[in-house]
Amino acid sequence: MTEAYVALEGGHVIEGRGRAPGTARGELVFTTAYSGYEESLTDPSYEEQVLTFSYPLIGNYGVREERFEDDRVHPRAVLAKELTEDVADWLASEGVPAVDHLDTREVVTDIRDGGAMKCGIAVGDDVTEEDALAELEQCEAMSDHTEIGAQVSVDEAEVHGADNDGETVALIDCGAKGSIISSLLERNASVHVLPYDASVEAVEAVDPDLLFISNGPGDPVNFEQAISLVEAFVEDTPVAGICLGQQIVAEALGGTTEKMTFGHRGVNQPVLDLESGQVVMTTQNHGYTVAEPGEHLEITQINVNDDTPEGIDGIEYDVITRQYHPEANPGPEDTLDFFDDVLAMAETRSQQAVPADD
Ligand SMILES: NC(=O)CC[C@H](N)C(=O)O
Incomplete structure (x- = not known):
């Protein structure tokens, strides 16, 4: 199974299942939306963020372009309890790392307690915790993205x-x-x-x-x-x-x-x-x-x-x-x-x- 690591600000690393490969970094946030994943994932406001879905199953009604808000996926990476094949394939084709089978309640609780925070993600056959921590190390604060x-x-x-x-x-x-x-x-x-x-x-x-x-x-x-x-x-x-x-x-x-x-x-x-x-x-x-x-x-x-x-x-x-x-x-x-x-x-x-x- 593909390895997947999510390194949170402070150095805590969570392990999950890799669904779309790659490395990424961004501001870790969560949405409680229980539908509308196609619209959310193509919303340009999520640029430079890593989006966690608190709703446990994402992708259950497929992926259709007519629901897109823009022509590409904007979050740098996606976390969910369970991603369907359709969504995982779409994110892979867009080069956006995706992780599931992690405890999104833990992630959401961490964000609620610590605030939106920097994170680093590494997903792939040979990646390690250190790869996710190296991404975290390079992550900029949202306000530093001046352009x-x-x-x-x-x-x-x-x-x-x-x-x-x-x-x-x-x-x-x-x-x-x-x-x-x-x-x-x-x-x-x-x-x-x-x-x-x-x-x-x-x-x-x-x-x-x-x-x-x-x-x-x-x-x-x-x-x-x-x-x-x-x-x-x-x-x-x-x-x-x-x-x-x-x-x-x-x-x-x-x-x-x-x-x-x-x-x-x-x-x-x-x-x-x-x-x-x-x-x-x-x-x-x-x-x-x-x-x-x-x-x-x-x-x-x-x-x-x-x-x-x-x-x-x-x-x-x-x-x-x-x-x-x-x-x-x-x-x-x-x-x-x-x-x-x-x-x-x-x-x-x-x-x-x-x-x-x-
Ligand atoms: N949806 C938006 O326009 C987001 C506005 C702004 N980037 C914020 O996070 O508050």
């Missing part, structure tokens, strides 16, 4: 739905999930996907009704250009953001962000809307959070489990952001109306800008 945006963003601008006659959206691609783009297209928007480091001039050339900052991996403070775009456009252009996008908007408008101990990753995170009193179930995948929104933003929704900010609106600016993933994929679709809300915000603003025609 992570370049690993997940488009290189050149792309236009989707050019013939749509709805709002024009400039989507800053910090690692956008495909279903954010499709959720906008379904609502008749035309979507200009711009690189994570797009210039002010590149956004001006689109003349957007809405500046939309996507989800993405890593520490929001490393997305300096996206932060300055929000600063540059917020007075004149409505701004929306999802996950990393919420964090970038807060950083731009005088707020602060911080790293959480182990974050929120799953498909049943309860979120309370402070105005309506309604609770919705949400999909989440983040390790950073807004610490202080700053004087221009107000918190409108919070996580029921730990009170962290989940929804933020502008006070004097047209801004709506969410920490969770309203596009779902995977997960519940309770929050799709976010896309209606941000496009309505953009439409109202663009109508105000056009003088009445009488």
